[in-house]
Amino acid sequence: MAAMTHGGLIGLGFIAMTIMIEPNVAVAEQGPIVAFKSGVDLVRISAIVRDRKGRFVRDLSERDFEVLDQGRSQAITGFQHEQSGVSVALLFDISGSMESHLTQAREAATHVLSWLEASRDEAAVFTFDTRLDEVTPFTTGLQKLPDKLAGLTPFGATSLYDAIAQTSSRLATREGRRRAIVVFTDGSDNASRLTAGEVSAIASAIDAPVYIVEVVPAIDNPSSDISPATAAQAAQTGALVDLATWTGGTTFVVSTVAQRSLIARQIVEELRHQYLIVFESSGQPGWHPLTVRTRHKDLTVRARGGYMAGQSRPRSH
Numbered sequence: 001m002a003a004m005t006h007g008g009l010i011g012l013g014f015i016a017m018t019i020m021i022e023p024n025v026a027v028a029e030q031g032p033i034v035a036f037k038s039g040v041d042l043v044r045i046s047a048i049v050r051d052r053k054g055r056f057v058r059d060l061s062e063r064d065f066e067v068l069d070q071g072r073s074q075a076i077t078g079f080q081h082e083q084s085g086v087s088v089a090l091l092f093d094i095s096g097s098m099e100s101h102l103t104q105a106r107e108a109a110t111h112v113l114s115w116l117e118a119s120r121d122e123a124a125v126f127t128f129d130t131r132l133d134e135v136t137p138f139t140t141g142l143q144k145l146p147d148k149l150a151g152l153t154p155f156g157a158t159s160l161y162d163a164i165a166q167t168s169s170r171l172a173t174r175e176g177r178r179r180a181i182v183v184f185t186d187g188s189d190n191a192s193r194l195t196a197g198e199v200s201a202i203a204s205a206i207d208a209p210v211y212i213v214e215v216v217p218a219i220d221n222p223s224s225d226i227s228p229a230t231a232a233q234a235a236q237t238g239a240l241v242d243l244a245t246w247t248g249g250t251t252f253v254v255s256t257v258a259q260r261s262l263i264a265r266q267i268v269e270e271l272r273h274q275y276l277i278v279f280e281s282s283g284q285p286g287w288h289p290l291t292v293r294t295r296h297k298d299l300t301v302r303a304r305g306g307y308m309a310g311q312s313r314p315r316s317h
Contacts (some may be wrong), residue, residue, distance in 0.1 A: 042078070044078075044207045045276050046275070047066065047248075047277055050299070065275070079276050086272070087174040091126045091184065093105070099153075102152065123138070128156050158185075158188050160187075172208070179209075180208060246306070247304050247305075282309070
């Protein structure tokens with residue numbers, strides 16, 4: 001998270017005014033251990049653990065984890081691994097550059113919906129170009145995309161980073177579930193006020209992993225044998241990778257039907273296998289780099305890279 005401590009922190013004063021939500025804990029017999037309350041500075045972390053073969057590790061306990069806040073070990077005050085429902089914000093780029101990719105983006109999102117459980121999972125649909133629009137509010141049992149998406153004509157500039165930040169604030173209200181933002185885009189941004197680093201701080205403030213699905217033709221897919229990816233394309237992809245990684249999510253570049261189906265399943269499975277960890281913040285204002293690891297050296301942990309401290313009362317717009 002070193003990048004966040006330099007250029008990524010520029011403008012965090014603006015971020016703190018835009019959204020600052022500190023997670024807090026409420027223990028119940030069922031459902032997550034986390035609720036949003038004011039007055040106590042507790043930090044929630046969603047963590048994915050895999051072994052050397054990439055398989056989910058399901059049987060860890062609180063004693064198996066170590067949390068470092070600014071390099072200092074912190075006592076874990078809350079822990080849970082029981083499955084609960086998920087809340088997914090599907091965010092569609094409908095700017096002009098997506099004209100030839102929107103059909104594939106809809107297909108990928110439909111695959112995500114197919115892996116959700118109607119009885120307990122919820123999803124919402126948002127679109128953006130230079131502004132964010134809510135197409136479908138958070139709905140339990142959402143089985144298909146709204147018809148409106150099929151009739152859209154992509155147009156205009158792209159405020160990708162701004163849209164992710166605004167969607168994070170909408171997702172902050174969805175308590176009691178494992179939350180995530182899934183963005184369908186071609187990866188370009190030419191109109192945002194915020195940077196990738198600033199947006200990652202906003203999403204991290206509510207522990208919302210961002211999964212970015214770059215829908216591109218094979219010739220623009222760096223993993224494809226026929227792709228002559230340019231330096232500019234690589235730099236753009238690198239910024240998105242950093243954003244997703246800092247929030248505990250990841251980035252996919254997809255070009256085929258099989259890839260779109262596979263990543264949809266992977267995203268939902270990751271949400272199902274999250275460990276929820278809570279610790280008490282030191283309260284020192286500013287950005288706190290986080291390291292989450294297990295005491296087993298052959299296991300890999302993915303979690304958000306930090307959080308903002310200094311305001312215990314939740315606020316969103």
